[in-house]
Amino acid sequence: AQRVTQPEKLLSVFKGAPVELKCNYSYSGSPELFWYVQYSRQRLQLLLRHISRESIKGFTADLNKGETSFHLKKPFAQEEDSAMYYCALSGSGGSYIPTFGRGTSLIVHP
């Protein structure tokens, strides 16, 4: 069975501080990992996926297979980063049926 754990329900930081949103997963094969974001009053949207190895809005995430983690990081948080962040996992093979974590609410204070 595949499972995604986001241990923090809420993360509160000040503008300019580093941010790390934690995500741990359980999957027996080679997973694909994603981060989705939902800004206030907006719909859920894909932020980044591990195979792209890209930085989006200053956020990066590295897949650590040894620790089964896919933490989302940003060196300097901005107020506009305040949102709900969901980590998601899907199995390999192209079906892209994701399992989502419960989400972490990030609040960036001025």
Add this chain to the structure above:
Amino acid sequence: ETGVTQSPTHLIKTRGQQVTLRCSSQSGHNTVSWYQQALGQGPQFIFQYYREEENGRGNFPPRFSGLQFPNYSSELNVNALELDDSALYLCASRNDRFGAEAFFGQGTRLTVV
């Protein structure tokens, strides 16, 4: 603007009733998925349709069923509604040629009383 729209935005139903939720996918997207999101939880996968055939299903009972139509629209039907079915229902569409990026609708908030 993603082009995925859901209707209605809010709905109140009585326990035991049946409900149909609708989703209009982005043009050209041949895959649509439906999710249930309870308060304080992440979206839970219900099922996925590819070219009008169900090709994946989550841990939901048969009273949750769906349809996908050639015009990129789809439906989620729930029979014999239970109080626990109260949730936000999301649909997401994508074109399988372009991989995993799915575009979500704004959701339908279903309340069962």
